[in-house]
Amino acid sequence: MMSDISVPVITVDGPSGSGKGTISQAVARELGFHFLDSGALYRVLALAARQRGIALDDEAALAELAAGLDIRFPADGEGDSVLLDGREVGGEIRTEAAGAGASKVAALPAVRAALLQRQRDFRQPPGLVADGRDMGTVVFPDADAKFFLTASAEERARRRYKQLKEKGKEAPYEAILADIQARDERDASRAVAPLKPAEDAEIIDTTSLDIPTTVSRVLAAIKNRLNP
Numbered sequence: 001m002m003s004d005i006s007v008p009v010i011t012v013d014g015p016s017g018s019g020k021g022t023i024s025q026a027v028a029r030e031l032g033f034h035f036l037d038s039g040a041l042y043r044v045l046a047l048a049a050r051q052r053g054i055a056l057d058d059e060a061a062l063a064e065l066a067a068g069l070d071i072r073f074p075a076d077g078e079g080d081s082v083l084l085d086g087r088e089v090g091g092e093i094r095t096e097a098a099g100a101g102a103s104k105v106a107a108l109p110a111v112r113a114a115l116l117q118r119q120r121d122f123r124q125p126p127g128l129v130a131d132g133r134d135m136g137t138v139v140f141p142d143a144d145a146k147f148f149l150t151a152s153a154e155e156r157a158r159r160r161y162k163q164l165k166e167k168g169k170e171a172p173y174e175a176i177l178a179d180i181q182a183r184d185e186r187d188a189s190r191a192v193a194p195l196k197p198a199e200d201a202e203i204i205d206t207t208s209l210d211i212p213t214t215v216s217r218v219l220a221a222i223k224n225r226l227n228p
Contacts, residue, residue, distance in 0.1 A: 007124060007127055008128075009128045009129075009142075010128070010146075010222055011132075011135035011136035011140050011146045011198070011201075012129065012130070012132075012149060013132055013137070013148050013195070013197065013198070014133070015150060015184050016183055016184075017159050017160050018150050018206055019149055020132075021039075023215055024037075024130075024131035027222070028128075031129065031219075032127075033126060033127035033129050034127070035073070035128070035130075036122040036132075036135075037131050040082050041119065042102035043094075043098045044089060045105055045111065045115075047098060056105055057104070062108060064114075071084060071118075096171065106187075106190075107191075112192055112193055116138075116139065119139050120140070123140070134195070136197075137193065137196065144225055145202075146201035146202065147203075147218055147221070149206050154177065156180055157173060157176045157177035160176050161173045161176050202221055204218070
């Protein structure tokens with residue numbers, strides 16, 4: 001399936017815990033657009049690899065697995081629901097271990113190449129909001145509006161700690177912070193598609209912003225871009 005480049009795309013990139021997933025979903029709902037959680041693709045791949053006994057540094061095997069995975073986002077990818085081979089894995093891929101595994105496989109060039117067209121195929125009418133780390137720089141460089149959300153590592157760790165606690169899970173704040181800092185370093189220094197803002201992206205620091213304020217700011221900027 002080929003995507004239609006005339007369909008508008010909004011990209012929202014940023015590090016883990018910056019709020020990009022929550023903001024992207026809210027913006028997609030407001031606009032009536034489809035939603036792509038690109039990070040979920042890498043999380044599902046890491047999960048599938050572990051289930052099949054494939055090492056997370058076996059680039060050739062991972063790329064082959066990525067090319068044939070049956071991954072779907074029910075209801076156009078809204079919410080946390082993700083299907084792998086028809087089985088719900090949304091909860092399994094939201095763990096810290098799954099996030100760390102995703103960061104490792106995402107650093108492999110052959111894996112990124114295998115998933116590139118699959119991500120672009122989400123570009124369907126009436127439009128798409130794509131959330132990830134290289135949506136505006138690599139996957140959709142011609143996006144109609146690009147955003148890069150960031151926040152201090154400490155604030156992102158605090159958000160993750162709170163999120164886990166609300167779900168009845170416990171994890172030391174210090175361990176979460178260390179994991180986020182290590183992931184930031186890995187994502188920013190990888191040779192292929194490193195984590196960085198697109199040159200034409202609007203950078204928003206969400207450290208002291210709540211979700212409604214950030215969503216309003218993004219929607220206002222999109223309106224100006226799409227209707228100058």
